Amino acid sequence: MLTEKNKEQIKNHGLTEEKIQSQLKIFRDGIPFADVVEAASAGNGIAIFSEKQQQEFVTLFESKKDELDLLKFTPASGAATRMFQFLHRFLEQFKYKKDNIEEFLQKEENGDLRKFFSALEKFPFSDLVMENLHNKYPDFHQFEKGKQFHFFVNEMIGEFGLNLNNTPKGLVPFHKYGENYVTAFGEQLHEAAFYATSNGIANLHFTVSEEHEEKFRNRYAEIQETVERKTGVKFKISYSFQKKETDTIAATLDNEAFLDENDNLVFRPSGHGALLENLNDVDADIIFIKNIDNVVSEKHVETIAFHKKVLAGKLLSLQQKIFGLVEKLHSEKVSEEIIKEAETFISEKLFIKNTPIYKEAILKILERPIRVCGVVENTGAPGGGPFLIKDKQGNLSYQIVEMSQIDTNDPQQKALAEKATHFNPVDLVCGVRNYKGEKYDLLQFSDPSAGFISNKSYNGKPIKALELPGLWNGAMANWNTIFVEVPLITFNPVKTVNDLLNEVHQTQ
Known part of the structure; x- marks a missing residue:
């Protein structure tokens, strides 16, 4: 039972008692594993484009970008502690x-x-x-x-x-050019100039820890003149923090609300899935998403930019077709030919297996956010990948699935996970507006059952922690999702300090 003091805590945290009770219910019921049907592979859920196709998508994007609102969204709240373990x-x-x-x-x-x-x-x-x-x-x-x-x-x-x-990971020196030290933050700005720029302006949004915002602002003040002169681009930068109201309650091993030594509830940050709120607060025609530590030295930037433009061009190509179909489907008289064309498009271009045959069901699929995800060949790096999964209603769709979502105690599910040929490097290009240019409410397209329960400790006592559905898996579960193979050079995270020794991070 929650005390009056606990209820006041909940209110002050921006949460509701109903939300807390629903979280405790998740602890009690558990979170079901994803039902993996097969691993996506080249030509089977993962598109591989020829050089000619790639160039066509780049040309399409280049021809349209100055008419579009572009934004680069970069999760950057982590400290560098793990780099130096x-x-x-x-x-x-x-x-x-x-x-x-x-x-x-x-x-x-x-x-x-x-x-x-x-x-x-x-x-x-x-x-x-x-x-x-x-x-x-x-x-x-x-x-x-x-x-x-x-x-x-x-x-x-x-x-x-x-x-x-x-130090925030984004502010650790990653590269050195002559006498100049460049952080991951600085490289993200430089990179944005090559593909996230419209009419000479690059818009970037960084999600940071509140205590680090001033450090990022100070660093930008130090480098602004240099990076603007070097790229010929003006930068508009905004920041946000993970919201307190996205925190989740800690539970005891018996799935009751955990109380500390002063009988206070304990709240915990709920993982990167909480950033769906931050993503929902920004708006653009095209949003590029990439982690702060996935950068390269300057000599490789044009290669990275080319493949980002490929993904953005593919997104525009899909949107053009979807918006045209949706407009026709909203007209007073809809022919059987349009219905059939939409069915075929959903099946063949969106890779949704069990295609609906009614106008309302077709519109429900077409009228939702879309993301084009770059995936790289599996190198054994830890993390999620693209899989075909079946939801509770029996619908089949391709999703990014984290390994923690797969029941590896089930021999069949484990075998399917081991067949994964590709890996999710967090290389997303997103379209979040409908055919009228209105922004979707992204919170309506999440799967709340795709979270994760982990065992933690608080002041030496065991507790259970609840993470919200990850930003690029459960939080985007009901988006239209396209996977495209991109080369390994696009994936260069710095997980440990020794990763800075890799060729793409060397400047000499």
């Missing part, structure tokens, strides 16, 4: 006063450290770290190697040094 362990485990660094690095579990220390000069922030160290310790170059390595890492990630550990 193995370096934290190094600081905890290596005692430079007594341990031998060569012996320590030869341990089998320290492969990441060996790679890191063997390539120190290739990291974009190395000169900054070394400059700080030489200012603090004039005799630094005389230190033993183990002590040098320990001090280097501490200066790099520690709070009294560069403090990269507590």
Whole structure:
């Protein structure tokens, strides 16, 4: 039973008692796994375009873009802490006063450290770290190697040094050109100039942690003149935060509301699916979605931009056909030929298997947001991919499915998951307006049952946590979805600091 104090908490958090009770019901009932029918593959749910087709889509986009509102939407709220996990362990485990660094690095579990220390000069922030160290310790170059390595890492990630550990990932230096350090944020701006620009203006929206907004604004003030001069583009940047009212309640292992030592309810951020609210608050003809850490050095940007334009051109091509059909279907007299044409389009171009035969049902499918998703060949990276799934009503559609949504204890479902040939790199181009140019309410096209329950702890006590349907899976479950194969060079996330050693992040 909720106390009056708890009810006041709920209200102050922007939530309702009904919403809290529905979340507790999800904890009790559990979340059903996705019913995977097959993995999407080339020619079977995943389109592969010839060079000629790619160029046609690029030309279409280029011819239309100055008539369109374009926006680049970038989730950027994460701190960089995970990038440096193995370096934290190094600081905890290596005692430079007594341990031998060569012996320590030869341990089998320290492969990441060996790679890191063997390539120190290739990291974009190395000169900054070394400059700080030489200012603090004039005799630094005389230190033993183990002590040098320990001090280097501490200066790099520690709070009294560069403090990269507590820096937003988007503001960590990813690349260096001459004397200039460029962050992931800076590269996202530079990249946007090549494909998310209309009439010389690039609009970008970043979802950030509230405490980091000022840091992003300050960084933009530092680089604005340089990036505008370099690209010839003006930038309009907006920011938003994950809303408090998207938080979910923590539950006990018995699926009751968890109370802390002061009998207060505990609320938790509900994962990136909460950003559906932020996405719903922005508006444009075409919205490009890409994670903050998926960038490349400047020499590869035109390649990335070309494939973004392919996806955007494909979206425009689909919209032209859909809008034409919808307009005809809304006319007073609808011929059998139009119905048949719409059925064929839904089946052959939207890859929806069980095509409806009635006008109202056809319109229900055509009148919804559309996204064209770039997918890359599976390299074994963790994460979701494109699958054909069956919903509770028996409808079949292609969706991005996270591995956590698949029941791997079921041998048949596990086997289907293992057949996945492609991976979701979060490379989306979205159309969120209808044929009249009116924006859809994106909240109406989510599948609330596609969330995720995980086991966490709070002050040492076990709790259950509820994540909302992910932004690019459950939150977009009822969008029209097209998968297109894009080359691996379009997927270059920096999950650990060593990823900065990959060729696409090297600038020399």
